[in-house]
Amino acid sequence: MEKDFSQLDEILEMYRGKPGILIPLLQDVQNLLGYLPKDAMRYIAQKMNIPAADIFGVATFYSMFKLKPQGKHIIRICKGTACHVSDADGIKEALIDALQLPEGEDTTQDMHFTLMEVACLGCCSLAPVIMIDDTTYGKLVPESIPPILERYAFEEKQ
Ligand code: FES
Structure with missing residues (x-):
């Protein structure tokens, strides 16, 4: 079953239609969720009409992005x-x-x-x-x- 990431919608709306938004957008999502779950990145791709490969590329390139839950x-x-x-x-x-x-x-x-x-x-x-x-x-x-x-x-x- 698909997870519900509608809690991200407010952030996505803030960035919609603006250029060069991927890094700050992912930072905001990570601040909210603590890391970047794969399903959340797919959700962002679909909602923002950005190729999922671009999102995964940025998330894996920059060490500030965490792809797994982090310890306290x-x-x-x-x-x-x-x-x-x-x-x-x-x-x-x-x-x-x-x-x-x-x-x-x-x-x-x-x-x-x-x-x-x-x-x-x-x-x-x-x-x-x-x-x-x-x-x-x-x-x-x-x-x-x-x-x-x-x-x-x-x-x-x-
Ligand atoms: S090498 Fe500079 S603090 Fe470790």
């Missing part, structure tokens, strides 16, 4: 050069271990965390670095990871 907290692990030579791989392994992420998955089953790799986070002197939401953690060793994650688990229970 986003963990960005830096894979830039300074972090790479400071054992970013060890930090990543520690994160995967602590989050118990199955192979190929980037979001925990409870939807609490999503892990993503990014290029330089702009604070190389703190390498290796991760960011959780808007907070930066630097000069990490693998043992730093479990206590950092615990803070987020603790916060949730407050």
